Amino acid sequence: MPKIRSLCVFCGSRQGSNPAYELAARKLGKLMGEKGINLIYGGGSIGIMGIIAEAVAASGGGVTGIMPKFLMDLEIGNTAVGSLKLTDNMHARKNLMYELSDGFISLPGGIGTLDETFEVISWKQLRLHDKPIVLLDCEDYWHEFESLVKKIILSEFAHDSVRALYTLVKDPNEVFPAIENPPQVSEEVLTSHI
Numbered sequence: 001m002p003k004i005r006s007l008c009v010f011c012g013s014r015q016g017s018n019p020a021y022e023l024a025a026r027k028l029g030k031l032m033g034e035k036g037i038n039l040i041y042g043g044g045s046i047g048i049m050g051i052i053a054e055a056v057a058a059s060g061g062g063v064t065g066i067m068p069k070f071l072m073d074l075e076i077g078n079t080a081v082g083s084l085k086l087t088d089n090m091h092a093r094k095n096l097m098y099e100l101s102d103g104f105i106s107l108p109g110g111i112g113t114l115d116e117t118f119e120v121i122s123w124k125q126l127r128l129h130d131k132p133i134v135l136l137d138c139e140d141y142w143h144e145f146e147s148l149v150k151k152i153i154l155s156e157f158a159h160d161s162v163r164a165l166y167t168l169v170k171d172p173n174e175v176f177p178a179i180e181n182p183p184q185v186s187e188e189v190l191t192s193h194i
Contacts, residue, residue, distance in 0.1 A: 004179060006038035006064075008101035010116040011048040012109030013097070021108045025052040028105070033059020036082035038103045042093075043067030043085075045078035048107055059079040066096050069071035094119060102181050103132040108141040124165045127190050131167040134175050142168060144150040166175065167172040177178075 015022055028054040031041055042049050043065025063082025068089055071077070077084050087093045094116060106117040123129055135142045141156040146168065152158045164183035169175055188191050 004102045006040050006062075006101050007032065007103050007105055007108060007179070008097045009052055009105045010109060010113045011041070011052060011107035012113055013042065013044045013049055014110065015047050015051070016108055018108075018139050020139045021048060021141070022051055024136060024172055025107055026055045028052060028107070028136065028175060029055025029061075030059045031172055031176065032056045033061035033170055036061060038062035038064060039082070040064050040066065040097050042097075043077055044171040045076045045080060048109060049189075050078060052107070052108075053078055053081050060178050064100060066093050066100075068093050096124075098129070101131065102132070105175060105179075106133070106142075107134045108136075114145075117182060121162075124185070125162060125189055130185070132179045134178045135166055135168045136172065137170050153168040159188045161189040163191070165189065167191065175179050 025048045029039070033056045039053060039061060041053060044050055045053070053065065057063050065078050065082065065084040065100065067077050067084060067086060069086050072086070085096065086147070087096060098120065104120050106113060117135070120133055124131070124133060135145070137143070149162065153160050153162065164185045167182060169176040169178050
């Protein structure tokens with residue numbers, strides 16, 4: 001696997017109800033900064049997005065936010081840390097986040113976080129990339145996601161090998177070992193769904 005220089009973190013523009021989400025974002029951001037990893041993220045200065053950006057920057061890492069122009073006011077584009085790149089729309093945002101990243105981490109978040117997570121997993125299933133994807137299952141946040149994937153498999157809409165498209169971890173300390181040692185994805189992950 002090539003050296004990881006930048007990681008895209010998908011996460012909420014809100015903090016959520018559980019203080020553990022904020023703690024996990026701060027801890028992950030600190031680890032990324034200490035490792036000199038550049039954060040690629042949604043560009044907001046609020047919620048989990050703002051927290052992880054501040055933590056990465058405070059610990060010595062680079063920060064690159066990517067935000068569609070129409071969200072600049074809604075999500076309060078973060079111009080205080082790193083750089084902020086503006087795109088014309090959400091599709092361009094996700095594409096640029098993908099292009100600038102060596103891997104992906106999903107923290108707790110809302111519908112947008114789910115969309116981003118499913119999209120990079122789907123792209124990996126289609127063999128459009130082989131970048132590692134890690135879901136940080138803070139306080140069992142991704143439990144229902146796992147249940148949905150199991151239902152998809154049991155309903156025979158996907159082969160069991162789709163579980164190798166991503167790694168689920170419980171603590172920020174487990175993220176980098178998972179990034180560095182992603183599961184091997186079999187050919188069946190692509191051929192079995194068509």
